[in-house]
Amino acid sequence: MPTLTPVTGQVVTVCFATGDDADWFAASEKVNDLLHANGTPARRYRVRHRRIIGWLTRFIGYYLLDAARRFGAVTMAAGGRKSRLDLTGTAAKAAHDAALRWRAWHTHINATTKPARPWEDYLAQHHTDPAKVSLAEARRRFEQQPRALAMLAHGVDPYELSVYQAGEATYVGLHWRIALIGDALITTDGRLLAPTSDSVADRFRFLNEACAYLHGLRSSARLCAVAIA
Template identity: 80%
Template sequence: MPTNTPLATQIVTVCFDAGADADWFAASEKVNDLLNANGTPARRFHVRHRAIIGWLSRFFGYYLLDAARRFGAITLAAGGRKSRLDLTGTAAKAAHQASQRWRAFNAHIATTTRPARAWEDFLAQHHADPAKVSLAEARRRFEQQPRILAMLAYAHGHTFDPYELAAYQAGEATYAGLHWRIAIIGDALITTDDRLLEPASDSMADKFRFLNEACTYLRGLNSSARICAITIA
C-alpha cells in the first residue's frame, strides 16, 4: 500500500463469500496476512432497513458486524451482509459532505490564492533523485506554496487535506466523486479470493483507477456476501 502520503490511519475493506466465517477477527487475519498490519473494526457503513418491517429492523443487529446504536436503534456498522448495508446512502452522504467542503475551498481558498502544484509533482522529484531531494524536503517544498499554507491555516468549520489538492483543483464533481468512492471502499480492498486491490502509486489518477476497480468488484458481489471495514494504523 502506498505510504508516502502522510495518513494517520487507513481503511481496508475485506470481502467474504456468503456463508464464510466473516467476523472482524477473520477480516483482521486477512489484513495481517496480506498487509502485515493489525486492525480494528471501522463503523462506516449506514444500515438498510426494510420498508415492510423497517421500524423493527432498526433494533436488530442480525447479519451486521460491530453495529453502533443511537437511542437503541442501529445507525452504523463496520460491515455485515451486503444486502443489510446501505452502500448507496453511505456514498450519498459522503458526496454531500465533500461537495460542501469543496464549495468552502472554492470560496475561501481558490479565490484568494493561485493554483498550486500537487503533491505528486514533488514526490516525483524525490523518487527521481532521493539523495538530492529527501522526502522531508519534497514535503517542505510542497507545503510552502501559498495555496497549501492557506488550506492548512483555514479554521472555519472545514478541514482541507492539502494532499488531495489535485482532486480539489479538478472541480466539485471530481472531488465529490473521490469521496463517495472512498466512503464505501477505503484505501484498499481484499477480495473473497484473497487478492489485494490497492492504488499502484500515490497519484490521484491511480487512486481513481483503484477505486473504480474496487467499486465494480463490490457492485458485482452477491447480495449475501459479507464485507467488513478495518482500520489499520
C-alpha cells in the same frame, strides 16, 4: 501489481463469499495474512432498514458486524451482510459532505489564491534525485506555496490539492468511492486490490475496479471494514 504499505488510518474492506465465516476474527486474519498488519473495526457503513418491517430491523443487529446504536436504533456498522448495509446512503452522505468541503475551499481559498503545483510534483522531484531533494525539502517547497499555506490555515488538507483543483465533480467522486472502499479491498478469493502508486489517477483506477467488484457481489455476501491500528 498493487501494493499497499499499511499506515495508521488506512482502511481495508474485506469481502466474504456467501457461507464463509465472516466475523471480525476472520477479517483480521485476512488483513494480517496479506498486509502483515493488525486492525480494528471501522464503523463506516450506514445500515439499511426495510420499509415493510423497518420499525423492527431498526432495533435488531442481525447480519451486522460491530453495529452502533443511537437511541436504541442501529445506525452504523463496520460491516455485515451486503443486503443490510446501505451502500447507496453511505456514498450519498460522503458525496454531500465532500461537496460542502469543496465549495468552502472554492470560496475561501480558490478565489483568493493562485493555482499551485500539487504535492505529487514535488514528490516526483524527491524520487528522481533523493540526494538533491530530500523528502523534508520536497515537503517544505510544496507547503511554502501561498495556496498550500492557505489550506493549512483553514484546516484543509493541502495534500489533496490536485483533487480540489480538478473540480467539484472529481473531488466528490473520489470521496464517495473512498467511503465505500477505503484504501484497499480484499476479495472473497483472497486477492488484494490496491492502488499501484500514490497518484490520484491510480487511486481512481483502483477505486473504480473495487466499486465494480463490490457491486457485483451477491446480496448475501458480507463485508467488513478494518482500520489499520
